[in-house]
Amino acid sequence: MSHTLAIIVLAAAGAVMVIAGLLFFRHPRWLLTWIKGTAVFGVILAGLYVLVIAVNLSSYHSLVGLQTAASISTQRQAEQIWQVSLQSQDGLSVVRTLQGDQWQIDARILRFTGPFRWLDIAPGYRLEQLSGRYTSLEQERSAPRTSIGLAEGIWPDLWQWDRQFNLPFVEAVDGSMTFMPMRDGAVFEVKLSSSGLVAVPVNEQAREAVQFWNQ
Structure with a gap:
């Protein structure tokens, strides 16, 4: 359906x-x-x-299999200050400044069980927040952090209600992904499935950043 x-x-x-x-x-x-x-x-x-x-x-997007939810690119403006551009598959375009060494996207995922699953209703997702983080624990505690909201609030918030009260026939999933390194000129694709998100490096700068980060 x-x-x-x-x-x-x-x-x-x-x-x-x-x-x-x-x-x-x-x-x-x-x-x-x-x-x-x-x-x-x-x-x-x-x-x-x-x-x-x-x-x-109606405020979520259909999620079928593994699909690309957005692309992320980072441009260095100053030490630990980055211009981050997000382009989602549903047309959302965001250009903001993040502080830190790494970035992360949070998403909300709604899955259905019981009669709604019998109706073959696909899970829904929406991108929720883009945030930065420092690798230094001292900076993480004291330096200013930035986060950018990507979705407007809705009432009643079924996702939040399910997290609090375990509602029937729906399952709210936290789609937070691992923090990824920021590198000048790096481009990533954010892949999304019903179980969560993963960032995939697209160009050489992104691959080098991930390789250096994993060492």
Whole structure:
């Protein structure tokens, strides 16, 4: 099922369930027993939950297999000061200054279980934050750090709710990747799967930076 179709199906199903439940209350004679009344509340709550999932999914991008989420390039401006350019596959373009020796991208991933998995709804992802870090522990504690938000907040935040309350049928995954070295002229591709992110060096400067960093 495509990402757009999944959003439409979930939103429609949630709306129908809520409306159907509310219609029961317009005809009290239908509520013959406490069990039936409880079932009505259950239908409404289930519908609202499905609507929340649909609203949240609309702010995520479909994730199928291993795919390139963004490209990152770094240009040295001064000692431990870098101009970092990010170009995502969904058209997001960010050019900011980071301080430090390494960079990292954080992402949120939503995976689905139970009936949503039976509907073949693909996981969703969104890039959340780009940040810098110092290799020196002393600098990391005292020097200024920079982080750049890549997504706007949403309410209700299903990803955060699942991390706190372990909601049914969804699984919030922290897509943080390993910090990567900054090098003048280096270009990386950020690959993303349903289990997390990995940075792949694209040009010689990036490969040299990774090789030197791993020594």
